[in-house]
Amino acid sequence: MKTMSGKKGSKQSKTADPIQAAIDYGIDISMLKDNVKRTPADLIRRHQIALETAEKLRKAKGL
Protein backbone atom coordinates (compact mmCIF):
# COMPACT_ATOMS: atom_id res chain seq x y z
CA MET A 1 0.00 0.00 0.00
CA LYS A 2 1.29 3.42 -0.90
CA THR A 3 1.59 5.92 1.89
CA MET A 4 1.89 9.64 1.61
CA SER A 5 4.52 11.32 3.64
CA GLY A 6 6.53 14.49 3.43
CA LYS A 7 5.59 17.82 1.96
CA LYS A 8 5.00 16.58 -1.56
CA GLY A 9 2.73 13.75 -0.36
CA SER A 10 0.60 16.08 1.74
CA LYS A 11 0.08 18.38 -1.18
CA GLN A 12 -1.02 15.49 -3.37
CA SER A 13 -3.53 14.26 -0.78
CA LYS A 14 -5.11 17.70 -0.60
CA THR A 15 -5.91 17.69 -4.28
CA ALA A 16 -6.65 14.00 -4.79
CA ASP A 17 -8.80 13.21 -1.76
CA PRO A 18 -12.23 14.91 -1.82
CA ILE A 19 -12.59 14.53 1.94
CA GLN A 20 -9.27 16.26 2.58
CA ALA A 21 -10.17 18.89 0.00
CA ALA A 22 -13.44 19.57 1.84
CA ILE A 23 -11.61 19.82 5.17
CA ASP A 24 -9.16 22.27 3.58
CA TYR A 25 -12.16 24.23 2.31
CA GLY A 26 -13.39 24.53 5.90
CA ILE A 27 -16.26 22.07 5.72
CA ASP A 28 -17.18 20.13 8.86
CA ILE A 29 -16.78 16.55 7.62
CA SER A 30 -18.35 15.07 10.76
CA MET A 31 -21.64 16.72 9.80
CA LEU A 32 -21.44 15.26 6.31
CA LYS A 33 -20.69 11.81 7.75
CA ASP A 34 -23.73 12.07 10.01
CA ASN A 35 -25.89 13.26 7.14
CA VAL A 36 -24.87 10.39 4.87
CA LYS A 37 -26.41 8.01 7.41
CA ARG A 38 -29.76 9.81 7.23
CA THR A 39 -32.55 9.31 4.71
CA PRO A 40 -33.36 12.07 2.19
CA ALA A 41 -36.70 12.52 3.97
CA ASP A 42 -34.95 13.11 7.29
CA LEU A 43 -32.44 15.49 5.69
CA ILE A 44 -35.23 17.51 4.09
CA ARG A 45 -37.16 17.58 7.38
CA ARG A 46 -34.10 18.80 9.28
CA HIS A 47 -33.40 21.40 6.61
CA GLN A 48 -36.95 22.68 6.99
CA ILE A 49 -36.51 23.01 10.76
CA ALA A 50 -33.19 24.84 10.30
CA LEU A 51 -34.74 27.18 7.75
CA GLU A 52 -37.65 28.00 10.05
CA THR A 53 -35.26 28.58 12.97
CA ALA A 54 -33.12 30.91 10.88
CA GLU A 55 -36.24 32.85 9.90
CA LYS A 56 -37.32 33.15 13.55
CA LEU A 57 -33.88 34.48 14.48
CA ARG A 58 -34.01 36.99 11.65
CA LYS A 59 -37.40 38.22 12.82
CA ALA A 60 -36.33 38.31 16.48
CA LYS A 61 -33.39 40.53 15.62
CA GLY A 62 -35.61 42.72 13.46
CA LEU A 63 -33.30 42.36 10.50
Place this chain on the structure above:
Amino acid sequence: MTGNFTDLLKRLVKAEVDFVIVGGFAGVAYGCTYLTQDIDICCDFSPANLTRLQKATAGLHPVHRITPRRQKLELTEENCSQFKNLYLDTDIGQLDCLGFISGIGDYRSAKKVSRIIDVEGIKLRILNLDALIESKKAMNRPRDQQAISQLEAIKKIKKKKDCGKR
Protein backbone atom coordinates in the same frame (compact mmCIF):
# COMPACT_ATOMS: atom_id res chain seq x y z
CA MET B 1 -41.43 33.76 4.88
CA THR B 2 -39.87 30.31 4.93
CA GLY B 3 -40.90 27.77 2.38
CA ASN B 4 -42.65 24.54 3.12
CA PHE B 5 -40.79 22.67 0.46
CA THR B 6 -42.24 19.25 1.13
CA ASP B 7 -45.75 20.61 0.74
CA LEU B 8 -44.78 22.35 -2.48
CA LEU B 9 -43.25 19.17 -3.89
CA LYS B 10 -46.28 17.11 -2.84
CA ARG B 11 -48.51 19.47 -4.79
CA LEU B 12 -46.38 19.05 -7.91
CA VAL B 13 -46.48 15.27 -7.64
CA LYS B 14 -50.23 15.24 -6.97
CA ALA B 15 -50.80 17.35 -10.09
CA GLU B 16 -48.57 14.93 -12.08
CA VAL B 17 -46.02 17.58 -13.06
CA ASP B 18 -43.01 16.02 -14.79
CA PHE B 19 -39.94 17.35 -13.00
CA VAL B 20 -36.54 16.49 -11.55
CA ILE B 21 -35.21 18.17 -8.39
CA VAL B 22 -31.87 19.84 -9.14
CA GLY B 23 -29.66 22.53 -7.61
CA GLY B 24 -29.08 23.35 -3.98
CA PHE B 25 -32.13 21.53 -2.64
CA ALA B 26 -30.98 18.32 -4.32
CA GLY B 27 -27.69 18.81 -2.48
CA VAL B 28 -29.60 19.04 0.81
CA ALA B 29 -31.28 15.70 0.06
CA TYR B 30 -27.83 14.15 -0.38
CA GLY B 31 -26.56 15.59 2.91
CA CYS B 32 -25.09 19.02 2.18
CA THR B 33 -25.11 21.20 5.27
CA TYR B 34 -26.07 24.57 3.80
CA LEU B 35 -29.54 26.14 3.81
CA THR B 36 -31.38 27.04 0.65
CA GLN B 37 -34.46 29.20 0.35
CA ASP B 38 -35.77 27.90 -2.93
CA ILE B 39 -36.34 24.69 -4.83
CA ASP B 40 -34.90 24.32 -8.30
CA ILE B 41 -36.60 21.86 -10.58
CA CYS B 42 -35.88 20.96 -14.17
CA CYS B 43 -39.19 20.39 -15.87
CA ASP B 44 -40.75 19.64 -19.16
CA PHE B 45 -41.78 22.98 -20.65
CA SER B 46 -44.53 21.52 -22.81
CA PRO B 47 -47.85 23.41 -22.55
CA ALA B 48 -49.47 20.33 -20.97
CA ASN B 49 -46.88 20.10 -18.21
CA LEU B 50 -46.85 23.83 -17.54
CA THR B 51 -50.62 23.73 -17.27
CA ARG B 52 -50.27 21.02 -14.62
CA LEU B 53 -47.64 23.17 -12.87
CA GLN B 54 -50.06 26.08 -12.81
CA LYS B 55 -52.77 23.81 -11.43
CA ALA B 56 -50.37 22.55 -8.73
CA THR B 57 -49.60 26.06 -7.53
CA ALA B 58 -53.15 27.38 -7.83
CA GLY B 59 -54.23 28.92 -4.56
CA LEU B 60 -50.64 29.69 -3.55
CA HIS B 61 -50.65 33.06 -5.34
CA PRO B 62 -47.73 32.25 -7.65
CA VAL B 63 -45.97 35.27 -9.14
CA HIS B 64 -42.99 35.79 -11.43
CA ARG B 65 -40.64 36.99 -8.73
CA ILE B 66 -38.04 38.50 -11.05
CA THR B 67 -40.43 40.72 -12.99
CA PRO B 68 -40.61 44.30 -11.67
CA ARG B 69 -44.30 44.10 -10.76
CA ARG B 70 -44.18 40.48 -9.63
CA GLN B 71 -46.76 39.55 -12.24
CA LYS B 72 -49.18 36.73 -11.51
CA LEU B 73 -48.52 33.37 -13.09
CA GLU B 74 -51.04 33.20 -15.88
CA LEU B 75 -50.07 30.50 -18.30
CA THR B 76 -52.06 29.76 -21.41
CA GLU B 77 -51.53 27.33 -24.27
CA GLU B 78 -50.41 30.32 -26.34
CA ASN B 79 -47.93 31.99 -23.99
CA CYS B 80 -46.31 28.78 -22.65
CA SER B 81 -43.82 28.66 -25.51
CA GLN B 82 -42.31 32.04 -24.59
CA PHE B 83 -40.88 30.72 -21.32
CA LYS B 84 -37.57 28.91 -20.98
CA ASN B 85 -37.47 29.23 -17.18
CA LEU B 86 -39.99 30.29 -14.55
CA TYR B 87 -38.79 31.96 -11.35
CA LEU B 88 -41.79 31.81 -9.07
CA ASP B 89 -42.65 32.94 -5.58
CA THR B 90 -45.60 31.27 -3.88
CA ASP B 91 -47.21 31.48 -0.44
CA ILE B 92 -45.20 28.43 0.66
CA GLY B 93 -41.85 29.06 -0.98
CA GLN B 94 -39.84 29.99 -4.02
CA LEU B 95 -39.84 27.60 -6.94
CA ASP B 96 -37.44 27.92 -9.85
CA CYS B 97 -38.52 25.90 -12.86
CA LEU B 98 -35.72 25.44 -15.35
CA GLY B 99 -36.01 24.17 -18.87
CA PHE B 100 -32.31 23.45 -19.20
CA ILE B 101 -29.58 22.50 -16.76
CA SER B 102 -25.95 23.37 -17.48
CA GLY B 103 -23.85 20.26 -17.92
CA ILE B 104 -26.95 18.04 -18.20
CA GLY B 105 -29.45 19.37 -20.73
CA ASP B 106 -33.22 19.53 -20.81
CA TYR B 107 -35.81 17.63 -18.74
CA ARG B 108 -35.48 14.42 -20.77
CA SER B 109 -31.70 14.41 -20.25
CA ALA B 110 -32.09 15.22 -16.56
CA LYS B 111 -34.60 12.40 -16.14
CA LYS B 112 -32.08 9.92 -17.58
CA VAL B 113 -29.54 10.80 -14.87
CA SER B 114 -32.01 10.91 -12.00
CA ARG B 115 -33.17 8.58 -9.27
CA ILE B 116 -36.28 8.27 -7.16
CA ILE B 117 -36.37 9.14 -3.47
CA ASP B 118 -39.22 8.61 -1.04
CA VAL B 119 -40.20 11.60 1.08
CA GLU B 120 -43.16 11.17 3.39
CA GLY B 121 -44.72 8.63 1.11
CA ILE B 122 -44.24 10.54 -2.12
CA LYS B 123 -41.86 9.51 -4.86
CA LEU B 124 -39.65 12.35 -6.00
CA ARG B 125 -37.26 12.33 -8.91
CA ILE B 126 -33.88 13.90 -8.12
CA LEU B 127 -30.64 14.24 -10.10
CA ASN B 128 -28.23 11.44 -9.19
CA LEU B 129 -25.15 12.48 -7.24
CA ASP B 130 -22.74 12.38 -10.19
CA ALA B 131 -25.07 14.42 -12.38
CA LEU B 132 -25.61 16.96 -9.61
CA ILE B 133 -21.85 17.39 -9.25
CA GLU B 134 -21.52 17.75 -13.03
CA SER B 135 -24.23 20.42 -13.14
CA LYS B 136 -22.60 22.35 -10.31
CA LYS B 137 -19.22 22.16 -12.05
CA ALA B 138 -20.78 23.38 -15.29
CA MET B 139 -22.35 26.36 -13.50
CA ASN B 140 -19.12 27.04 -11.64
CA ARG B 141 -20.36 30.17 -9.86
CA PRO B 142 -18.52 31.12 -6.67
CA ARG B 143 -21.42 29.79 -4.58
CA ASP B 144 -21.24 26.44 -6.39
CA GLN B 145 -17.72 25.82 -5.12
CA GLN B 146 -18.81 24.96 -1.60
CA ALA B 147 -21.56 22.68 -2.92
CA ILE B 148 -19.09 20.88 -5.20
CA SER B 149 -16.67 20.41 -2.33
CA GLN B 150 -19.42 18.99 -0.08
CA LEU B 151 -20.90 16.77 -2.79
CA GLU B 152 -17.50 15.33 -3.76
CA ALA B 153 -16.83 14.55 -0.09
CA ILE B 154 -20.30 12.99 0.32
CA LYS B 155 -19.65 10.81 -2.72
CA LYS B 156 -16.40 9.58 -1.18
CA ILE B 157 -17.99 8.99 2.24
CA LYS B 158 -20.83 7.01 0.62
CA LYS B 159 -18.33 4.95 -1.36
CA LYS B 160 -16.38 4.12 1.80
CA LYS B 161 -19.62 3.27 3.59
CA ASP B 162 -20.74 0.97 0.75
CA CYS B 163 -17.32 -0.75 0.66
CA GLY B 164 -17.60 -1.34 4.41
CA LYS B 165 -20.91 -3.15 3.93
CA ARG B 166 -19.40 -5.70 1.52
